[in-house]
Structures are given as structure tokens and as C-alpha cells.
Amino acid sequence: MLAPSLAPRANDVSQEVGSRPSPPVLRKDPQRRPRLPDHALATMVAGQGAGIVEYGPRVCLHELLNQAIDAALWRQIQDFREQADEHLVVVVCSSLREVRWAHRRLQRNAWQLRLIAGELFPEEVFDVVVCTWPGLRLLRRYPQHIHTCLVLEPTRLLGPENLAALPEACRIFGFVRQGQALAPSERDDLTSFLAARSNRIAGLSPEAADDLWLTIPRHGHVCRPVSVLRQQITAGSQVGDTDPVAFKQRAIWHAPHRNRQVASLAKRIVARRELPANLVASLEGVAAPLLVVVESLDHAAALQVHHLRSWPVLCLEGCNTAGLPANTRLHPIPKEPNVLQGPAIATFAALPYLEQLDVILRADGGMGELPLSVEVLSCPLDSPQPLLVIDVADRTPPLLRRNARRREQTYRQQNWDVENLHPQQK
DSSP states (O other), X not given: OBOOOXXXXXXXXXXXXXXXXXXXXXXXXXXXXXXXXXHHHHHHHHHOSXXXXXXXXXXXXXXXXXXXXXXXXXXXXXXXXXXXXXXXXXXXXXXXXXXXXXXHHHXXXXXXXXXXXXXXXXXXXXXXXXXXXXXXXXXXXXXXXXXXXXXXXXXXXXXXXXXXXXXXXXXXXXXXXXXXXXXXXXXXXXXXXXXXHXXXXXXXXXXXXXXXXXXXXXXXXXXXXXXXXXXXXXXXXXXXXXXXXXXXXXXXXXXXXHHHHHHHHHHHHHHTOSOBHHHHHHTTTOXXXXXXXXXXXXXXXXXXXXXXXXXXXXXXXXXXXXTOOXXXXXXXXXXXXXXXXXXXXXXXXXGGGEESOOEEEEOSOOOSOOOOOTTXXXXXXXXXXXXXXXEEEEOSSHHHHHHHHHHHHHHHHTTOEEEEOOOBOO
């Protein structure tokens, strides 16, 4: 469905005179779509001996557990055939509240479930058991053997008492919410422990312990590969302002030499001409339009009015447009998913509401992460179309050079591939 009229309001900057064949964005259909199965999770649980699953805020944990239990029961049947009833899958929770939540969510399936709060249950045969860590220690006395443990707080695996409760041959998979604070030492210790456990289990291929961490940003998707190409530029004269806003205005937003270089690179990317060799290779097969990302409306207007006159400036509805040039092509977008229809300039505030992005030219000069949506940073397992980020790395002034180095460090911490642009093709 087309976005509503983008005619400016009374407090908005009026649009340039001329016909507009189509809006710069299309509002995405908000209808709810069914969740896709997580094949990467099933492959990990069925094929490896250990691992950690990091799941995003929009992922339902109980659905991940349901799929992991399905894969674990399948593996259990493959390993033991007729003796499969002698083994079970255990979901280990950190509290009784989590035990009751997991038991309530999982009992909808056709598994035989049992909740263990602190006492042993009668000698019956079950497929899945939900328990706390004390319950797991009691479960070691039960005739059925533990084949797979699904742990909701995997950092507790490193505790001596909890470690002793785990059978030597059982498979272990932990679940961590994405963004949960894990100390580097905890992450390293957990990785070492799971790698050793995975290598000890018989029947695994040698490469099974290579990928112990799996990130699921949303159901049916994995983390999208991101390639960062750094384009170094020289902004010109030194800027001596100590006020942060005044410095940005002189060194970034209204720096004519810098803006000319950014606009020139953007035009060459759209025209696919006079580009560095590795950028030409990265753009092969990419049909999505280019998006230039800046920090503020002031910078976006300066780029658009003086260098990219036909490009729209995307900002959020209701934003403050006071002081912008009268001929700014401003296009407010709602706080809903929008699909880019052509090359455009966007502010940081509008970036989280844009989807289906393949090429981004980052020209804000800051040092933080790009506020991209989960839809942009995830992709289906069978079609991983990389996201290309072209980073404008300033050589001068010194503060912008330091920001460029910090951005590079941030990209590497996110496991993004980073390299510098090669010399241009002649």
C-alpha cells in the first residue's frame, strides 16, 4: 500500500516545485506473518554436541525450545534406536518460576513432560523433563539417562556443583538473550567448556565444534553477513572549535570539501562508474537503491540542496525542520516499516524504520553503531545476501580520524568484515 500523502505540513519545509512520479518509500504491509522454522537451530542440536544460541528480542524462547526438543529427540532416536526410551531430554531452569513457565509453554506438544521442583517423581518413562539445578542433581539417580540438556542460564554451567550434576556424555545447549551482558572471561570459559564437551562426544565430525555460537535475530533467519569498505577522505582545514555542535557544523555538516567528496562517491555508486575495484565486485548483483546516512537534518539538507538535488531527505514525521533551506526535498516517514524505492538521504532517527537495504553510505562522522532494524541485519539461511556498508573514514581533523578508528573497532566487534577501498579503476 502506498504511503500517505507526503505533502508538507505547516511547520515543514516546502517541497521543490515539479512532478513527483512516485513516493521515495512504500509503507510495508503490517499484516502478521507466520513464524518460520529455525533450521539452523535444528541443525546445531541434531548435529553437534554442544552450543550456545543467542536469540533476539523478537524471538519466542518457548518456540526455540520446542524446536530444539524436536531435534534432540530425533538425534536420540538416531543414536539409540530401540533403547531410545531409556534416555530423556532435560530443560534446566534457574528458578521455580522459570520451571513453571517452561512446563506451561511446552506441555502443548505431544511429549510426555514432567516438572521436577525438588523431589523425585515415580519411576515412569518420560521424554522431556523440566527442572531446576537441584532437580537435575536428583535426576542423576533416576534410571533414565540424560541425553540432551537445554540450559536457560548457561553461565551456571561453570559452577562446580552444577558441573558435577551433568553426565559426561550428555549434549549441552545453552540459550542466551541477545544483548545479555556476558563478561569476556565468562564467554571464553563457556566456549572452552562447550568445545571440550563437543569434542568428547562420540559420533561427531571433527568440524562439529567449530561453530559453537548461533545467533537467531528473528524466527527463520540468521545474522546477515555485513561487509564494510572504508573510503578515506581528507576533510580539509583543521577545525579548532571546542563546542561539540559547532565542531560538527564546521567539520561535518557544512564542510564543503567533505560534502563534495561524499556526494561524488554517492553519484558514482549509483552510476556504477569510476569505482575502486573491490567496490565494483561488492556491488555485483545488488539492485537495491543506495542510502546515504547522516546524523542530522542539518547535514542532510546541506548535502541535498548543494550536491544531491534530486535525492529526497527521509526523516521522521513531526521532526523539527526550523532553519532548513526552503528548497529542501523533505519526506517525513511514519514510525513503521518502510521500503526504500530509490536513492535517498536518511537521518539516524529514520534509519531503524527502513527495510530491504543492501547498500549504505555512512557519512555521519560519528563512532557508534548503525541503528539498523532486525529485518535489515537478518536474512534467510538459504539466501544470505550481504549488506554493504561504505564508511567515510576521515583523515582530518584528528577527532574525526579517531572516530573513524573507533568505528572500525566497533565493526570488528560485531564480526563484520572490514577492508579499505582499493585505488580506483582507470
